[in-house]
């Protein structure tokens with residue numbers, strides 16, 4: 001009886017990993033327990049008594065220290081010195097996150113070695129990262145594979161602080177003439193996410209598939225998409241990196257076929273207004289795909305990189321956007337371990353139901369304008385309140401709205417775009433958007449704007465989408481999100497729940513029509 005009580009307490013307070021470590025650290029206590037209680041314990045484990053309903057996640061926006069740019073490769077000692085400077089900062093963040101009870105911390109893409117490399121100058125920063133199937137705790141067996149000081153340090157940070165640690169680093173894999181695709185320098189170089197469990201064991205290795213622009217000069221893409229997941233007592237996790245988020249593989253497959261609960265998303269995201277700012281787009285992906293997303297962005301003001309968050313399917317739980325300082329920032333928040341188990345009406349969501357059922361609203365005069373190199377069809381919101389429809393190709397967008405009072409010097413438009421985006425990557429879009437123009441000159445509609453003064457009492461946006469992958473975005477003045485202030489209805493309408501806390505920059509349904517994307521290879525931002 002006594003043993004059972006102990007375990008009852010254990011099962012409340014300890015998760016699986018913690019119990020295993022207890023067994024290692026206090027074998028006497030475990031053998032003291034009767035076999036009956038051990039049986040009960042195993043039964044409880046089988047019943048999922050150790051599964052956590054909620055968990056605490058941390059993401060760190062890291063202000064990366066860059067190496068001096070060189071044309072000649074530095075020594076591996078010098079490379080490690082730079083990487084240790086970054087890991088010194090990550091270490092503080094990891095300790096702080098663990099102290100706040102976080103089960104997992106995610107750190108950004110390029111957060112250890114930085115940017116601006118050639119294949120040759122990147123090489124000294126790379127380590128040969130083995131497949132996690134080898135069952136390796138680098139911290140306790142540092143010599144088992146080739147030199148791997150970065151893996152060893154990350155592994156020790158995970159085990160010392162009893163927290164899952166995710167980081168982004170470089171992997172190298174030698175190859176030779178027997179492989180017809182082997183690069184002429186005799187190696188593959190991969191942009192790689194690694195995850196360690198709270199014992200320091202390497203549990204995941206993911207090679208980025210969709211390389212962005214200049215990255216293709218120093219990294220190779222894997223030949224096939226890698227679908228990397230790992231299970232924990234607080235849900236199933238999947239990984240992908242940065243530009244991957246715009247494409248079907250592996251991002252959508254992880255959610256639709258592998259049913260992950262949380263996406264781990266290290267990124268070095270360059271903000272693009274009005275629709276592709278980090279906090280806006282990544283939180284919309286979490287809502288549209290109905291998973292948690294742990295988005296950790298690099299912080300680099302000179303490259304317009306900022307914006308990290310802990311995003312849930314029903315809205316952002318925590319987010320950070322700081323275009324002013326050069327500081328890093330830690331976010332810690334609680335999430336549902338298995339958001340898919342709290343089924344909502346959204347599982348029956350049809351993004352075009354409302355828009356295809358109603359008779360189109362009045363069509364006002366149209367004009368065209370450019371949003372991030374795409375030519376949209378626009379119609380101005382000329383009244384204080386009204387209903388408006390604007391169409392392009394097969395996409396019609398409907399808006400109902402009411403402004404509190406329109407500021408004299410502000411113009412808002414409803415826009416539709418149905419076409420292939422071709423700048424900095426090729427991907428097919430169907431977008432319905434309400435946005436604030438750059439000025440009262442309607443030629444400026446679609447240009448980046450960060451401040452607004454017009455308040456909306458109400459908005460309802462919908463579109464006749466040909467895809468069910470639609471991301472609902474709401475971005476407010478000052479580049480802020482609007483948690484709890486809007487909702488998606490099962491008929492595909494994006495509606496305000498109340499007067500938004502700040503004036504609106506944009507309200508957008510950002511649809512991705514994957515079937516219309518150009519075929520692989522996986523170099524969507526072809527520059528070579």
Ligand SMILES: CC(C)(CO)[C@@H](O)C(=O)NCCC(=O)NCCS
Pocket residue numbers: 109211212215241242243244267268269270271272276423424425
């Ligand atoms: C938003 C977007 C897509 C517009 O073209 C672009 O600004 C962006 O941030 N792309 C992803 C960046 C990326 O993969 N960085 C890692 C290597 S530097």
